[in-house]
Amino acid sequence: MCREGLARSHHTVTVIGNNAYIFGGKTADGKTCTTDIHKIPISSDQEEDVEYACISAASRNPIGTGSVPLPGPRYGHASCTRNNLIVVHGGRNDEGLVDEDSCIWLWDSKTQQWSTARSVNMDEAKPATRHGHQIFLDEKRDILVLHGGQTSQEDHPSETWLFDFKNASWRKLPPSPATSSGAVLVGTNLYSLSGTTDMSGSVHSLKLDDSSLNSEDLAWATVEFPSGPLTPGPQPREGSSLVPINTGYGRYYLIRLLGSRSDEKKSSGGESPTRTDMWAMQLPSEGISASKVKDMIRDKLPKAESGSYNWAEVELVEEGKEESQPTPKLGPRSYFGAHTGSDGRTVVLSGGVDELGHLEANAWVLKIK
Numbered sequence: 611m612c613r614e615g616l617a618r619s620h621h622t623v624t625v626i627g628n629n630a631y632i633f634g635g636k637t638a639d640g641k642t643c644t645t646d647i648h649k650i651p652i653s654s655d656q657e658e659d660v661e662y663a664c665i666s667a668a669s670r671n672p673i674g675t676g677s678v679p680l681p682g683p684r685y686g687h688a689s690c691t692r693n694n695l696i697v698v699h700g701g702r703n704d705e706g707l708v709d710e711d712s713c714i715w716l717w718d719s720k721t722q723q724w725s726t727a728r729s730v731n732m733d734e735a736k737p738a739t740r741h742g743h744q745i746f747l748d749e750k751r752d753i754l755v756l757h758g759g760q761t762s763q764e765d766h767p768s769e770t771w772l773f774d775f776k777n778a779s780w781r782k783l784p785p786s787p788a789t790s791s792g793a794v795l796v797g798t799n800l801y802s803l804s805g806t807t808d809m810s811g812s813v814h815s816l817k818l819d820d821s822s823l824n825s826e827d828l829a830w831a832t833v834e835f836p837s838g839p840l841t842p843g844p845q846p847r848e849g850s851s852l853v854p855i856n857t858g859y860g861r862y863y864l865i866r867l868l869g870s871r872s873d874e875k876k877s878s879g880g881e882s883p884t885r886t887d888m889w890a891m892q893l894p895s896e897g898i899s900a901s902k903v904k905d906m907i908r909d910k911l912p913k914a915e916s917g918s919y920n921w922a923e924v925e926l927v928e929e930g931k932e933e934s935q936p937t938p939k940l941g942p943r944s945y946f947g948a949h950t951g952s953d954g955r956t957v958v959l960s961g962g963v964d965e966l967g968h969l970e971a972n973a974w975v976l977k978i979k
Contacts, residue, residue: 615664616650617971618643618961622689623947624696626719628653630958630973631696632947633717634684638969642683642703647696647717652951652958652975665722680724681715684708686741688756692775694719697754702741707761712736712780714754714773730778737771737780746795748818752776755800755818758790770800770816772823786814786830792852796862796893798822802830803852803864808845810836813891813919833919835891843921844889847871849944849963855890855978856954864891865924865957865978870944884942884965888924890978926976943970951975 621635621643632648649663667680687701687708698715701708714727729736743759754773760766768790770783788804795801798819805811813833822828837843850869856862866889895918926940946962960973 615971616648616961616973617969619945619963619969620685621947621961622687622698623949623958623960623973624689624691625652625949625951625958626691626694626696627952629719630949630960631717631719632960633689633696633698634687634701635947635961636685642685645681645683647722650960650973652956667724679726682708688743688745688759690745690747690754692716692747692749692752692754697745697747699745699756700740700743700759707739707741709739712739727773727775727778729773729780734780735782737769737782738767740767744790744793746793746800748795748798751820753818755795757786757793757800757802768802772818783816783818784829786816787832788812788814791846791848792850792866794852794854794864796854799893801864801893803866805837805846808837810834811843811846835919835921837921842923844887845871845885847885847944849946850885851946851948851959853948853950853957854893854954855950855957857978858955860895862893862895863978864893865889866891867948867957867959868943868946868962870963884944884963886942888926889921890924891921892918894918924978940974941965941970946970955979 616632618635618637622633624631628651630650630652635643637643645667647665649665651661681698682703684701684703688699690697696717696719716725716727737756738761740759740761744757746755748755752775756771758768766789768786768788770785772781772783786802790802791804793800793802798817800816800818802814803811804814813835814830816830835843837845844866847869851867853865854862855865868885868888870884942965943962946959948957948959950957955978957976958973959976962970964970
């Protein structure tokens with residue numbers, strides 16, 4: 611679908627059920643978008659009259675607490691889901707960083723109202739104001755994971771924080787070994803990518819299960835991967851997205867989507883040359899699953915490998931067409947919004963900046979097979 615009101619960059623897309631919600635971002639003139647939330651369907655069997663909705667901000671007034679303020683306009687913020695809630699943290703606006711003392715915003719997709727979550731201990735350490743970071747939710751333990759971001763023009767911390775919704779408290783974890791270019795949470799494992807050259811990159815992982823968090827030896831593990839003419843893999847980029855995909859039986863992949871070159875001078879249009887490629891990296895199988903057993907057997911066989919931490923380029927084929935037919939025109943873009951669908955197998959992508967520096971207004975659903 612395509613609506614001019616959806617033309618933006620540096621925004622977030624968050625999927626709940628059969629709908630995607632677009633929040634924040636920058637307009638074509640560089641101004642910060644309003645706080646309206648745009649709801650678009652991602653299921654083809656929904657009725658036409660619920661195809662699209664623009665929802666104005668509204669606050670919830672908990673009994674005895676008075677009015678709850680609304681979040682201000684922002685871009686470069688982070689978002690994730692918490693049941694039927696959209697969680698929003700950080701970002702920038704026309705004046706600079708949004709300074710909210712680590713406030714976490716919660717938007718209820720059922721009541722269409724905002725509320726907040728904060729640390730109950732005003733003296734405890736909290737993450738600094740930032741943008742360009744990522745947040746994830748460990749649903750089983752109701753813990754928010756915050757990773758990376760930019761706290762100033764020069765500072766790109768690789769730190770990781772946990773927010774426990776039950777105890778309303780922050781905890782700082784060991785920083786990743788390098789500045790993150792994208793991260794995902796799969797189960798209780800946090801994965802962070804880094805890389806500054808066209809020839810190699812790294813995957814850093816941190817175990818966040820209860821036993822690891824309670825251990826004094828909590829530390830990141832790193833796996834290097836080559837990327838060059840002889841070994842395929844994604845080259846460094848900015849304005850890209852990294853999302854997790856579950857293909858079933860305990861098999862997960864990291865999907866690196868589009869973006870722009872991070873090591874070339876800006877073009878006359880103001881944007882770096884835009885990349886058009888998409889890549890998938892197989893992760894080690896989670897828990898005791900069919901994929902885990904299969905990988906263990908492969909690792910024991912001569913000339914056989916499980917495929918973990920190997921990249922493969924993703925081919926885009928329009929649904930219902932053969933691979934030999936022309937590919938659909940998704941087009942190169944950067945600084946778009948993307949989020950994994952509720953089924954774990956799809957990716958919803960919207961907006962962004964094209965290769966000419968123009969804003970895109972369309973949205974796509976990518977089904978990974």
